[in-house]
Structure formats: structure tokens, C-alpha cells
Amino acid sequence: MATFELYRRSTIGMCLTETLDEMVSNGILSPELAIQVLVQFDKSMTEALESQVKSKVSIKGHLHTYRFCDNVWTFILQDAHFKSDECQETVSRVKIVACDSKLLTQ
Amino acid sequence: MASSTTSNVYIHVIDDVINKVREEFINNGGPGESVLTELQGLWELKMMQAGAILGPIERSSAPKATPGVTPVHDLNVPYEGTEEYETPTADMLFPPTPLQTPMPTPLPGMAQTPLPGNAQTPLPGTAQTPLPGTADSSLYNIPTGGTPITPNEYSSVNDNGGAPEVKPGPGRPSPYMQPPSPWLNQRPPLDVNVGKQTITKLCVIEDTRQQMTLVYDITIFCFIVAYVEGREEGERGASHQPMTQDFFMMSAGKRKRDEFASQYPNGGYIPQQDGAGDTISNELKVGQGSNTQHNTTIAGAEMSLQGGRSVSRISQLDGPIPDPYDDVLSTPNIYNYQGVVNEDYNIVNTPAPNDIQAATPAAVTQNDTVDDDEDEPLNEDDDDELDDVDQGEDLNTTHLVLAQFDKVTRTKSRWKCTLKDGIMRINNKDILFNKATGEFEF
Numbered sequence: 255m256a257t258f259e260l261y262r263r264s265t266i267g268m269c270l271t272e273t274l275d276e277m278v279s280n281g282i283l284s285p286e287l288a289i290q291v292l293v294q295f296d297k298s299m300t301e302a303l304e305s306q307v308k309s310k311v312s313i314k315g316h317l318h319t320y321r322f323c324d325n326v327w328t329f330i331l332q333d334a335h336f337k338s339d340e341c342q343e344t345v346s347r348v349k350i351v352a353c354d355s356k357l358l359t360q
Numbered sequence: 361m362a363s364s365t366t367s368n369v370y371i372h373v374i375d376d377v378i379n380k381v382r383e384e385f386i387n388n389g390g391p392g393e394s395v396l397t398e399l400q401g402l403w404e405l406k407m408m409q410a411g412a413i414l415g416p417i418e419r420s421s422a423p424k425a426t427p428g429v430t431p432v433h434d435l436n437v438p439y440e441g442t443e444e445y446e447t448p449t450a451d452m453l454f455p456p457t458p459l460q461t462p463m464p465t466p467l468p469g470m471a472q473t474p475l476p477g478n479a480q481t482p483l484p485g486t487a488q489t490p491l492p493g494t495a496d497s498s499l500y501n502i503p504t505g506g507t508p509i510t511p512n513e514y515s516s517v518n519d520n521g522g523a524p525e526v527k528p529g530p531g532r533p534s535p536y537m538q539p540p541s542p543w544l545n546q547r548p549p550l551d552v553n554v555g556k557q558t559i560t561k562l563c564v565i566e567d568t569r570q571q572m573t574l575v576y577d578i579t580i581f582c583f584i585v586a587y588v589e590g591r592e593e594g595e596r597g598a599s600h601q602p603m604t605q606d607f608f609m610m611s612a613g614k615r616k617r618d619e620f621a622s623q624y625p626n627g628g629y630i631p632q633q634d635g636a637g638d639t640i641s642n643e644l645k646v647g648q649g650s651n652t653q654h655n656t657t658i659a660g661a662e663m664s665l666q667g668g669r670s671v672s673r674i675s676q677l678d679g680p681i682p683d684p685y686d687d688v689l690s691t692p693n694i695y696n697y698q699g700v701v702n703e704d705y706n707i708v709n710t711p712a713p714n715d716i717q718a719a720t721p722a723a724v725t726q727n728d729t730v731d732d733d734e735d736e737p738l739n740e741d742d743d744d745e746l747d748d749v750d751q752g753e754d755l756n757t758t759h760l761v762l763a764q765f766d767k768v769t770r771t772k773s774r775w776k777c778t779l780k781d782g783i784m785r786i787n788n789k790d791i792l793f794n795k796a797t798g799e800f801e802f
Contacts, residue, residue, distance in 0.1 A: 259764050263782040265790055266370050269406035270377075273399060282395055289401070291381050298376040298432035305782035305790060306369050311784070311793040313761075317775055326763050327777070331800060335784060338793065340363065343786045348759035350798070352779055355764035 257296035261303075262352050270295055300358070311338040315348070325354040366790050367414040373405060459602050759786045764795065775800040 261267050274291060286305070304325040315334030327348040336343045374591045378400045383395040763782025768775070780797040 258764070258765075261783060263760065263775065264762055265410050265412040265785060266373065266407060266783075269412070270403050270408060273402040274405060276402070277395070277399060282398070283391055285651060287381075288383055291377065294380050295373070295377050295656070296428070298373050298380065300783060303783070303794070304375045304505065305793045307365075309784075309791075311791070311796040313796060313798040313800075315800055317802040320802070324766075327768055329775075329777075329798075329800065334790070336784065338791065341789075341791070342674065343789070343791075345759045345786055347758050348761060348786065350643065350761040350763070350779075352761075352763045352765035352768075352782075354634045355766055357592055357778060358764070 256358065257293055258300060258353050258358065259292075259296060260351065261296060261299040262292060263351075264299075269300070274312065309338050309340065311336055313337075313350075318347075325357060327352045363789075364414060364793075366792055367412070369792060370413045370790075371404075371405060374400065374407075411788065631770040759785075760784070761796075763793075770802075775802060 262271060270292065274283065274288040278285050278288050313331070313334060313336055315331035317329060318332045319330035320329070321329075327350070329352075331348050331350065334345050334347060334348045336345075377657055379397060382393075382396055386393060404413065482734040531605060654657045759781055761779075766778040766780055768777040770776075775798070777796065777798040777800075782793050782796055783790040784793065
């Protein structure tokens with residue numbers, strides 16, 4: 255079953271990767287098992303985002319760069335404004351990486 | 361700092377992952393429960409340091425205060441209220457000393473028990489029974505196969521190789537573009553070089569005329585063999601030009617001369633129609649009715665080199681240098697390669713032969729770049745500065761949104777997209793969303 259490794263770049267994903275890195279370097283954990291953990295993380299994260307999160311966000315900004323390659327959209331926005339029920343944020347520069355949602359259902 | 365809902369979702373994910381991989385850790389000679397617990401502890405610690413999850417993790421059974429709590433916990437009931445016990449602090453759960461020192465052994469203080477106070481269960485509050493909803497573990501079995509989908513961006517990260525991990529220190533999240541360790545790159549599905557062609561400088565070739573030629577080609581041996589065989593065919597020495605044409609035709613197939621190069625099926629050899637006594641050139645020469653000037657010169661060359669295909673002694677027949685504005689001469693040269701090729705190369709003034717002289721593109725482009733260096737700067741660094749604008753200000757400015765897209769549309773310069781299931785890291789905060797709509801102006 256295919257997974258999106260996309261979420262490994264998030265905070266939680268990077269923390270897990272670093273932890274696994276250390277443990278593999280110390281020989282406590284085997285690399286194969288670490289990869290299994292990461293794959294399981296991909297699945298769990300995707301499933302949690304689908305089921306546990308209910309918020310909506312709107313994004314507006316100036317599109318500085320757009321790229322579509324390997325079914326992945328990458329946008330770089332400038333002066334972007336994020337609005338959700340809970341909070342609003344404004345950033346001068348943000349990168350958006352988005353994978354095709356249809357790929358997971360295949 | 362993360363909101364409580366975000367923190368809860370993260371904690372849920374951590375628990376879910378740990379529970380699902382527990383089998384792998386315990387069965388089949390895995391590292392065991394203690395390693396799994398250590399993994400979870402470290403993971404949570406890092407998350408707290410990054411501010412992604414809120415301070416103490418509120419789980420149903422306390423580490424120390426209530427040792428009598430039964431390990432079995434019914435997860436169908438929400439977590440008990442936090443006022444029942446004093447929430448342990450991070451320091452109690454995770455001694456700070458191991459952070460600074462490398463960890464050849466498990467964390468001190470955790471050698472005896474996975475978490476202080478949790479002698480029985482690896483996770484406080486985790487039931488002995490699997491989580492409800494995961495009974496159909498078919499979805500969540502951890503297969504050894506499966507091809508992960510790697511976003512192109514991430515693949516470029518992997519290409520950086522196993523650089524040593526950068527530890528920005530406690531309390532600071534690591535850079536997002538941190539390349540993973542080498543062991544992560546061992547996975548075959550992540551090999552992004554599959555299918556790509558690596559171009560290397562093959563060799564420097566010296567032909568019979570003592571000219572140096574740089575040939576760039578794909579590092580596949582068959583091409584080297586083909587090249588060697590091509591040379592050995594007693595070449596018609598004239599120029600290395602046909603050889604490089606062969607090369608490019610066989611390897612990249614992208615050169616403009618592919619069309620006419622294919623007319624010569626005999627090993628890709630393109631005969632020199634320099635006016636030597638070739639039968640081919642004779643026949644094709646007949647076909648050219650319009651260039652009387654060239655016909656006379658060719659006839660003259662033919663008589664001088666009758667019957668000989670000794671290409672090394674092809675006399676240079678410089679036809680009349682046509683006026684650059686003389687369309688009669690210049691235009692047909694492009695399309696009638698059969699027989700008038702040699703003269704064309706000697707004609708410098710007409711613009712047309714420049715297209716024909718694409719046989720040595722490397723030389724031509726090199727000349728161009730040299731001129732550029734002398735005349736004006738290449739402006740190589742313009743874009744690099746733009747990329748680094750935010751990097752230098754603060755380590756936390758790599759604002760990032762990771763999501764899946766449902767639709768991306770554009771009308772003129774107005775872009776609209778619908779995203780779903782995303783994680784945003786903005787202004788040092790983690791925000792999760794189920795749906796997002798974007799409207800960008802390009």
C-alpha cells in the first residue's frame with residue numbers, strides 16, 4: 255500500500271525521524287524496523303488528519319512560484335494570510351507542498 | 361506553541377503509531393518493548409521541545425501518584441479528568457541529562473522501567489486490548505513492501521546524501537530540509553536516480569588530424585563500443601564531424617541532424633560529399649538543378665578525385681563566397697545536403713551554414729559563453745539571494761504547509777486550489793486542517 259511521505263517533513267515527522275536516526279546510529283534499532291515505523295507513521299498521520307481534524311482554513315496571498323512535478327504541486331507565496339476559525343496568521347513567505355489526493359485512493 | 365487540539369491529535373498519532381508497531385518490536389526477535397518505549401519517550405520529548413505538543417502529556421494513569429491504577433483502561437471512555445492527579449512535569453518523566461550526552465545506553469532513570477511508575481505497561485492508559493477501530497488490522501498491517509509516494513521535493517532532500525544530522529540544540533526545531541541519515545537512503549523505492557541519465561564527460565578524443573574533441577555522452581558502455589567501432593571503420597578521415605553526429609544520433613537522438621542522419625543506414629556513417637568520386641554524390645548532384653555554380657565546382661572536384669574515396673585527400677573546394685543577401689545560394693544550402701556540404705562549411709558569411717554547422721555544438725556554445733563572460737556578467741547569483749532571504753533572518757521562518765490537493769485551477773493570473781488534510785507550520789505554530797481553500801494572485 256502506498257503512503258505519502260509528505261508528512262515526514264512536519265514537526266512531528268521530523269521529531270520521529272530524528273529519534274529513529276539516533277536509535278539506528280546507536281545500534282538500538284535496525285534500519286528496516288525504523289522504516290517500518292516511518293511507514294506506519296505515514297498511515298497513522300494521514301488517517302488522523304482525515305478523521306480527527308475538522309477545521310477549515312482559507313489562504314490568500316501573492317503567488318511567487320508555482321511548480322507541478324511528479325504529481326506534486328509546490329507553491330511559494332509571499333505576504334500570505336491564513337484564516338481559520340481559531341486564529342489568523344500572516345507570513346511574508348510560505349511554501350506549500352501538496353500531493354495528489356487521488357493517488358492514495360488508487 | 362501548539363493549540364490543545366493540535367497537541368491532542370499529535371499525541372493520538374504517537375500513540376497510534378507506537379501501538380501499531382508494537383507487534384513488530386516484540387515478535388520475530390525484535391528489539392523489544394523497552395526499545396519501543398524509549399522510542400516513544402524520545403519522540404515525545406522532541407515534540408515538547410519543538411513546542412508541538414503541550415507540556416505534560418495527559419494520559420489517564422499517573423506515573424507516580426496513583427500506583428494502584430490498573431493498567432487496563434477502557435478506551436471507549438474518554439480520558440479521565442486531569443484533576444485526579446498531579447500532572448507530572450517533563451523533568452520528572454525525562455531527565456534532562458541525556459540530552460547533552462550521546463546515548464549508547466537507554467536513558468538513565470529508564471533502565472529499570474520504561475517510564476517511571478509504569479512498571480507494567482509500556483504506555484500508561486493503554487489497554488491490553490488493541491484500540492477499538494483497529495480490529496481490521498488489514499489496513500494497518502505493516503507490509504514490508506509497498507511503494508511510498510515521495511514528493512519530488514522530498515526526493516531532492518534525499519539526494520543530498522547522508523549528511524550528518526544537525527542538532528540545533530534543545531528548544532529549537534531542526535531545519536525542515538534536513539537530509540535524513542544514510543540508512544534511510546538504502547531503500548530502493550527512494551532511489552530517485554532510476555530512470556535519470558547521468559551525463560559525464562566520456563573522454564577526450566584525438567582524431568587523425570590532431571584535433572581535440574570533447575565528447576559528452578551517457579555512461580553506457582555500448583556507446584563506447586559503438587564509437588570505437590565507428591572509428592575503426594577506416595573513416596573517411598575528413599572530420600570527426602560525422603562521428604559526433606553518430607554519437608548524438610545514437611545516444612540522445614535529439615540533434616537536429618537526426619532526420620538526415622537516418623538516411624544513411626550503414627552504421628550511421630554519413631558519407632562525405634565533398635566532391636569526391638562518390639556515386640552517391642553523383643546521383644544526388646544530378647538532382648540539384650538550381651545551383652549551377654555549385655555544380656561546376658563539384659564537377660571540378662569530381663574530376664580531380666575520380667574514383668577515389670580517399671577522404672583524407674579531399675581537396676578543399678571553396679566555392680564562391682556568396683553575398684549574404686543572395687538567397688539563391690544561401691537558402692538551398694539548408695535543405696540540400698547531398699553534395700554541397702563541404703563548400704557550405706567554408707562559407708562564413710551566410711547565416712544558413714550556421715545551422716548546418718551544428719555538428720559541433722559544444723564548440724559553438726563554448727564560444728558564446730566565453731563572450732558572455734567578457735561582455736556581461738552571467739547574473740548567476742540573482743536567484744540564490746532570493747532563496748536565502750528568509751533563511752538568514754531566523755531559523756523558524758521556513759513556514760511550510762504540507763497537504764493534499766483536490767483541485768488546482770487557474771484563470772489568467774488568478775490561481776485557486778482546494779487542499780485537504782494538511783499540516784501547517786506558521787510563525788512557530790502547528791495548525792492542522794481538514795480542508796483549505798487558496799486564492800493566489802500570480
